[in-house]
Amino acid sequence: MARPSHVRDSVRALLESSDRHDWSIEDLQAGVLETGLSADYSSVFRAVNWLERRGVIDEVALGDSRVRYELAGRHHDHVRCDECGTVSSLPDCLLERAEGRVEKGTGFAVTGHRLLFSGLCPACR
Numbered sequence: 001m002a003r004p005s006h007v008r009d010s011v012r013a014l015l016e017s018s019d020r021h022d023w024s025i026e027d028l029q030a031g032v033l034e035t036g037l038s039a040d041y042s043s044v045f046r047a048v049n050w051l052e053r054r055g056v057i058d059e060v061a062l063g064d065s066r067v068r069y070e071l072a073g074r075h076h077d078h079v080r081c082d083e084c085g086t087v088s089s090l091p092d093c094l095l096e097r098a099e100g101r102v103e104k105g106t107g108f109a110v111t112g113h114r115l116l117f118s119g120l121c122p123a124c125r
């Protein structure tokens with residue numbers, strides 16, 4: 001079994017090598033195995049948690065029960081295709097100004113939001 005630091009490096013390299021927004025643990029494990037490292041689900045799961053705690057990767061909420069991840073970076077929101085599941089990012093955040101209204105209306109200190117549009121991607125529409 002590969003060392004934890006090697007699994008973490010491999011997971012990180014995978015995320016950095018693509019602009020996908022919807023990596024599941026299973027996808028990451030498959031990618032790690034392709035590089036020739038032996039890593040079971042739980043070692044990939046631990047690597048993902050380690051990277052998330054350090055702010056290297058972010059969890060992405062896509063409206064289903066599976067947890068997905070992407071490389072952490074500038075905040076952006078997502079749109080997902082109802083037909084094929086392709087996920088893209090929006091160029092600008094539409095909700096930055098709404099956060100002020102949420103704070104005014106609720107007294108909460110807003111720390112973030114999750115917004116997901118759905119529709120048909122250019123290939124499916």
Ligand SMILES: [Zn+2]
Pocket residue numbers: 020021060070076077078089
């Ligand atoms: Zn994203």
Ligand SMILES: [Zn+2]
Pocket residue numbers: 075076077093094095096113115
């Ligand atoms: Zn946003």
